[in-house]
Amino acid sequence: MTVWLRRQKRLIDYTVASLLRRAARNFALLAVYTLIVFVLATVMLFTHALRQEAMVLLDGAPEITVQRISMGRHDLIPASYVDAIADIRGARDVRGRLWGYFYDTANGANYTLMVPDGDRYGAAPDVGETVAGAGVARSRGVVPGKYLFLLSPRAKLFKLKLKDVLDADSEIVTTDLVLMAESDFRAFFDVAPDVHTDIVLKVRNPREVAKVAEKISNALPDCRVVTRGDILRTYDSVFNWREGILLALLGGAIFAFVIFAWEKASGLSAEERREIGILKAVGWETSDVIKMKMWEGAVVSLGAFLTGYVLAYIHVFYFSAGLLEPVLKGWAVLYPRFELTPQVDGVQVATLLFFTVAPYIAATLVPIWRAAITDPDAVMR
Amino acid sequence: MIFHPTILALLIGSALSSVMVLAGAAFGVRVLRRWDIASGRHGQLVLERRTYLFSVLLAFVMVAELLSLLLFVFNADRMSAQFVGAMCAVGTLNANAFGFPALILKIAVFFLASVWLIVNHVDNMGYDYPLIRVKYAMLIVIAPVVLAAAGVQAAYFLDLDPEVITSCCGKLFTQDATGVSAELAGLDEKAALVLLFGSLALAGVVAAVHARTGQGGMLYGAVSVLVFVAAIAGIVSVVSLYVYEHPNHHCPFCLLKPEYGYFGYWLYVPLFAGTVLGMGGGPIAVFAGAPSLAEIAPRVSRRLVTTSMVCLTGFGAACAYAILSSGLILFGT
Amino acid sequence: MAMSDTIGKAGAAGVLFALGVAGVAWTALDVRLRADEAAIRQGERARLARVLELTDLALFTEARYTRHVSQSDLHSAFQDHPMSLDHFPSGSLIGARRIHPGAGSIIGEQP
Numbered sequence: 080m081t082v083w084l085r086r087q088k089r090l091i092d093y094t095v096a097s098l099l100r101r102a103a104r105n106f107a108l109l110a111v112y113t114l115i116v117f118v119l120a121t122v123m124l125f126t127h128a129l130r131q132e133a134m135v136l137l138d139g140a141p142e143i144t145v146q147r148i149s150m151g152r153h154d155l156i157p158a159s160y161v162d163a164i165a166d167i168r169g170a171r172d173v174r175g176r177l178w179g180y181f182y183d184t185a186n187g188a189n190y191t192l193m194v195p196d197g198d199r200y201g202a203a204p205d206v207g208e209t210v211a212g213a214g215v216a217r218s219r220g221v222v223p224g225k226y227l228f229l230l231s232p233r234a235k236l237f238k239l240k241l242k243d244v245l246d247a248d249s250e251i252v253t254t255d256l257v258l259m260a261e262s263d264f265r266a267f268f269d270v271a272p273d274v275h276t277d278i279v280l281k282v283r284n285p286r287e288v289a290k291v292a293e294k295i296s297n298a299l300p301d302c303r304v305v306t307r308g309d310i311l312r313t314y315d316s317v318f319n320w321r322e323g324i325l326l327a328l329l330g331g332a333i334f335a336f337v338i339f340a341w342e343k344a345s346g347l348s349a350e351e352r353r354e355i356g357i358l359k360a361v362g363w364e365t366s367d368v369i370k371m372k373m374w375e376g377a378v379v380s381l382g383a384f385l386t387g388y389v390l391a392y393i394h395v396f397y398f399s400a401g402l403l404e405p406v407l408k409g410w411a412v413l414y415p416r417f418e419l420t421p422q423v424d425g426v427q428v429a430t431l432l433f434f435t436v437a438p439y440i441a442a443t444l445v446p447i448w449r450a451a452i453t454d455p456d457a458v459m460r
Numbered sequence: 461m462i463f464h465p466t467i468l469a470l471l472i473g474s475a476l477s478s479v480m481v482l483a484g485a486a487f488g489v490r491v492l493r494r495w496d497i498a499s500g501r502h503g504q505l506v507l508e509r510r511t512y513l514f515s516v517l518l519a520f521v522m523v524a525e526l527l528s529l530l531l532f533v534f535n536a537d538r539m540s541a542q543f544v545g546a547m548c549a550v551g552t553l554n555a556n557a558f559g560f561p562a563l564i565l566k567i568a569v570f571f572l573a574s575v576w577l578i579v580n581h582v583d584n585m586g587y588d589y590p591l592i593r594v595k596y597a598m599l600i601v602i603a604p605v606v607l608a609a610a611g612v613q614a615a616y617f618l619d620l621d622p623e624v625i626t627s628c629c630g631k632l633f634t635q636d637a638t639g640v641s642a643e644l645a646g647l648d649e650k651a652a653l654v655l656l657f658g659s660l661a662l663a664g665v666v667a668a669v670h671a672r673t674g675q676g677g678m679l680y681g682a683v684s685v686l687v688f689v690a691a692i693a694g695i696v697s698v699v700s701l702y703v704y705e706h707p708n709h710h711c712p713f714c715l716l717k718p719e720y721g722y723f724g725y726w727l728y729v730p731l732f733a734g735t736v737l738g739m740g741g742g743p744i745a746v747f748a749g750a751p752s753l754a755e756i757a758p759r760v761s762r763r764l765v766t767t768s769m770v771c772l773t774g775f776g777a778a779c780a781y782a783i784l785s786s787g788l789i790l791f792g793t
Numbered sequence: 794m795a796m797s798d799t800i801g802k803a804g805a806a807g808v809l810f811a812l813g814v815a816g817v818a819w820t821a822l823d824v825r826l827r828a829d830e831a832a833i834r835q836g837e838r839a840r841l842a843r844v845l846e847l848t849d850l851a852l853f854t855e856a857r858y859t860r861h862v863s864q865s866d867l868h869s870a871f872q873d874h875p876m877s878l879d880h881f882p883s884g885s886l887i888g889a890r891r892i893h894p895g896a897g898s899i900i901g902e903q904p
Contacts, residue, residue, distance in 0.1 A: 087803075088803045089803075091802065091803035091806055091807075092802040093802075095802035095803065095805065095806045096802050099802075129850075129852075132835070133850055135835055135839055136835075136838055136839050136842045136847075136850070137842065137847075137848065137849070137850075137863075138839065139839055139840075139842055139843030140842070140843075140846065140847065140848045141846050141848065144848065144864065146864065153864075153865070176846065180857050180860070188854065189854050189855065189856075189857075189860065191851075191854075191860065191861075193845070195844075195845055196844075196846065199843075199844040199845075199846070200844045200845055201844075212851070214851075214854075245841065246837065246838075246841060248834050248837065248838060249837070249838040249841045249842070250851070251838070251850055251851060251852065252838065252841070252842045252847050252849075252850055252851050253841065253842075253845070253847070253851060254851045254854070255851050255854045255860070256845070256851075258845075277864075279846055305848075305863060305864065309863065310848055310849075310863040313862060313863045314850070314862070314863070317862060378806060378810075381810065381813065382809070382810070382813065385810075385813030385814065385816060385817060386813060386816075388816075388817060388820075389813070389816035389817060389819070389820060392820040392823075396823070396827075407852060407853070409853060409855050409859075410855045411853060411854040411855035412854070413851075413854045414854070415851050415852065420827075420828075420831040420832070420834075420835050421820075421823060421824040421827050421828070421831065422824065423820055423821055423824050428817075
């Protein structure tokens with residue numbers, strides 16, 4: 080065993096020395112490789128953490144949401160529907176909700192205006208007051224105690240006293256919220272008193288959710304029913320699908336890198352060929368040269384993998400994936416500031432390893448072999 | 461479904477492996493027909509040079525296949541959250557008809573690939589390519605299995621529909637159901653335990669004889685297969701009960717879950733390692749007939765069989781620990 | 794160079810490799826160390842989301858169908874007329890959705 084170890088040590092000694100001799104070229108390869116691992120790992124860590132966050136946060140979403148659809152669009156739902164749903168067995172706490180979107184001409188941002196349920200949310204605003212998400216307060220520069228001015232769609236100026244700002248830690252779900260009292264909301268949007276945006280309800284027995292949902296859509300055929308399971312599955316698959324698509328797109332980058340690695344490994348310089356020729360002349364066997372070259376690949380790919388992965392972890396969990404922000408933000412004015420709960424998943428690390436190291440090794444195998452079978456006399460002549 | 465990152469990795473990996481194994485098998489046919497170490501023809505020289513390439517290439521494929529089995533099972537367990545009715549890997553694998561065949565084929569590839577790696581290792585130690593024909597004949601047998609595993613796996617993932625309501629392990633591994641899984645679950649507990657520890661003891665005896673005299677390598681290979689079968693039966697019918705501390709929960713996959721402290725890995729890793737080393741390591745002794753391996757083959761064989769027995773002892777210890785530390789009492793004390 | 798002379802280049806490579814592995818181990822440790830505090834804060838967020846009955850993440854505020862992914866109706870990506878294709882950047886970050894017959898609901902899953 081010690082003989083074997085000493086042999087490998089010598090091989091690595093030689094490999095590292097030969098890598099250092101061509102430091103500039105190898106550094107370029109290492110840098111590109113590290114960058115690829117970094118981008119892939121960032122995407123994987125970020126989507127995984129977001130998915131987990133969505134699963135935890137939305138686990139408390141209403142068990143069933145009912146919305147009325149008219150001409151393919153979400154429409155206001157009459158208050159009479161609340162009673163109709165309340166008659167269905169198993170449904171309880173049926174409640175009409177009021178919420179809507181508002182485009183703020185002052186800063187070009189979209190807000191979600193909402194009337195909270197006073198029974199559930201203790202700090203609900205009174206008439207003339209508001210509680211806003213941290214993103215709204217930040218972008219409008221309002222602090223608690225001051226006034227938030229909003230120009231209603233009917234061109235009336237509303238003056239709401241900012242009672243409180245929602246916990247900045249929860250920005251990922253609340254950044255664009257503007258909470259207000261029901262009468263303010265109806266006056267602001269000029270909504271009739273007998274309609275709601277949608278209806279939420281609870282189900283007494285969680286096993287009956289599907290049954291109740293079916294009864295609702297039978298009783299109210301113009302309504303769409305969204306269960307909590309639908310919401311969770313939507314987010315799960317949105318992130319899975321996005322992550323997969325991104326990886327497939329990045330596959331192009333991996334492929335380009337593989338070609339680069341192949342080129343680099345097969346385009347041996349005259350100097351390298353001479354080196355291998357001399358090694359064989361002094362008694363190295365073909366399998367030794369292959370081993371040496373494999374060590375070279377291992378040093379490069381493991382180095383790139385470890386560095387890229389650790390950098391991606393720091394990027395995602397200490398800098399909130401700041402480099403991805405422009406992509407996620409799009410044209411939006413409000414973008415939540417959030418810190419994700421650190422998550423590392425063994426399956427993910429294994430997948431990442433598979434995606435990055437395997438193609439590299441596969442690409443360099445044949446060139447390595449080509450180099451290794453070089454005849455000593457062919458190069459030294 | 462197919463855009464799931466791990467699924468993509470598995471599909472790409474098996475596609476790459478298939479191409480490489482096919483190329484290797486084609487080369488194997490040429491080796492079997494043309495190989496003649498005594499000849500100095502140009503063709504022979506080309507063949508000799510190529511063997512270096514394929515030796516490395518196939519070693520790479522085989523290692524990738526070993527990792528891909530792990531990833532496959534991991535992933536099946538992880539994806540159970542996305543299927544209605546699934547609670548562990550069983551539900552995910554049961555989501556369509558290709559799940560379990562894919563797993564079984566991947567396990568078969570795992571065993572074949574490991575044995576091939578052992579033969580390859582020994583062959584590389586001899587200076588005159590002593591096992592080259594054996595190696596490539598084996599490869600020609602392995603290639604269709606690798607291709608079948610890749611195909612069935614692809615069919616499984618492509619056919620995976622998140623809307624399908626699958627059944628959980630509770631339905632599959634019960635005495636009342638039909639099929640192999642139910643047969644295993646319904647096995648008499650006492651008989652299963654006797655079979656499990658009996659086969660381990662038998663393996664121990666054969667390993668001791670082998671270490672002392674160098675005889676019985678082939679036998680040890682056969683016994684390690686027996687141990688594997690007995691172990692799987694034992695895990696499903698008895699050991700799982702002790703781990704779950706529940707008299708009717710027979711699932712061999714839930715063992716891998718964090719709720720049970722990942723105990724399954726303490727069982728499966730030594731079991732698979734021990735079986736594979738035994739299957740490959742025992743029969744290796746036969747190759748002592750080749751002049752360049754006369755000294756090497758028995759030495760390697762002895763080392764592998766000893767390691768195999770260490771692994772199997774570890775597996776037995778894990779089973780014993782599960783039984784002794786459990787709160788469940790199956791037999792009157 | 795003095796170091797690589799005494800312990801050899803393999804040793805130096807080994808040290809670097811060990812640093813890399815230590816980095817990965819650090820990420821795993823960091824997850825553990827931050828877990829408790831993060832769980833408390835996440836619990837607080839979850840509580841707020843529950844009492845306000847929130848159904849979506851506020852990641853994409855630019856369009857209504859990206860703000861409330863799970864609530865938007867099928868046609869909202871074509872807001873104005875059937876040929877007005879999705880033009881918000883984040884629309885491309887969210888998968889297209891598909892109706893599951895009979896389920897009466899919509900899931901953002903690609904076929």
